[in-house]
Amino acid sequence: MFDQDIAPDVVEFGPGDADLAVVCNMHGDEPTGARAIQRILKPSPEFERAVKFIVANPPASILHRRFLDVDMNRVFPGDPKANDRERRLAAQLVAETADCDTISFHTTHATPEPVAFVSEGKPRALEIVSQLPIAYVINETPVVDGAFSSTGPVVSIETGKVQQPNSVAKAEMLIQAFLNNEGAVSEEPPMHAPVTNYFEIFDKIEKPPGDETYELLARNFERVEEGEAYAKSEEGFLLADESFVPVLMSQSGYGEIFGFRGRKVGESAEDAKEAWLDEEK
Known part of the structure; x- marks a missing residue:
């Protein structure tokens, strides 16, 4: 075709x-x-x-x-x-x-x-x-x-x-x-950002293999502490082995993962520049 x-x-x-x-x-x-x-x-x-x-x-x-x-x-x-x-x-x-x-x-x-x-x-x-x-x-x-x-x-x-x-x-x-x-149109006044939170993801959150009974407990962008349950199923609770911020976590969005583990780097573009534009990276 x-x-x-x-x-x-x-x-x-x-x-x-x-x-x-x-x-x-x-x-x-x-x-x-x-x-x-x-x-x-x-x-x-x-x-x-x-x-x-x-x-x-x-x-x-x-x-x-x-x-x-x-x-x-x-x-x-x-x-x-x-x-x-x-x-x-x-x-x-x-x-x-x-x-x-x-x-x-x-x-x-x-x-x-x-x-x-x-x-x-x-x-x-x-x-x-x-x-x-x-x-x-x-x-x-x-x-x-x-x-x-x-x-x-x-x-x-x-x-x-x-x-x-x-x-x-x-x-x-x-x-x-x-x-x-960007000045491409001028029918409306420019729109500016509200308070913006900047994050980076550092790992995937794997789903339990062969278990389709899970229920997510964590909420996206709300910090999960070490030892806290972020999901549960008939097999028990899934506990965080380290603190993280859930990013794009869902039950059905991905095949083998819930989403991503993230960390907050700041609340301004300057914070993000310092974290992401370091010359050593």
Whole structure:
């Protein structure tokens, strides 16, 4: 059905060469970002800077599947000659956004509130996200390999829970904030961040093998102390062997893990810079 010529779908608005990008549908079963982009573009806004709007994985989106061959958000920077379609698409997306400040949209099973992911060593991504109205920003570099955020000034945003209508409204609000803050449109005043908490993840939280009776007790972004139960099942309680902050924990979001163990690094972009942009890293 799809041959070697598949490519991300790109439309561009505004004068000059685009140096801003909004990406959606990296996972084909997450249409929230695409629906938010449609809302943004429907009134035909006048763009003062050129912006690319990109559907990252068109074939998976047509079939409403997360991916066709491999998870696209785990194979960056991709490979233009790969047999796996997502690896080819990843390489094309990197080329398409090479000169752009970029935000990319996803949805989650874990939390109804928007959560942003960046990679350490990317100061521009940290600057972009610090100006968005997002309460939680996470450095995913220590645990996640091959993420889109590792490729440049990219902020990946989980806008809320899968298939919840308000996730589209939140994505629309964040796209509008990004475009306003970067001077691409000026129909609304710039939107600034509330108090933002910065975290980094340091480990995965494994599910008990062969046990489907578990119930999560921990809440995302609420600290779990050493020895405290974070889940239970018919087999007993799962106790923390060290203190951690749960990040994107859910019962059904991932196959073999609940989510991630994290630690808080601060409440300002300066705290995050000190933690993530150290020259020794």
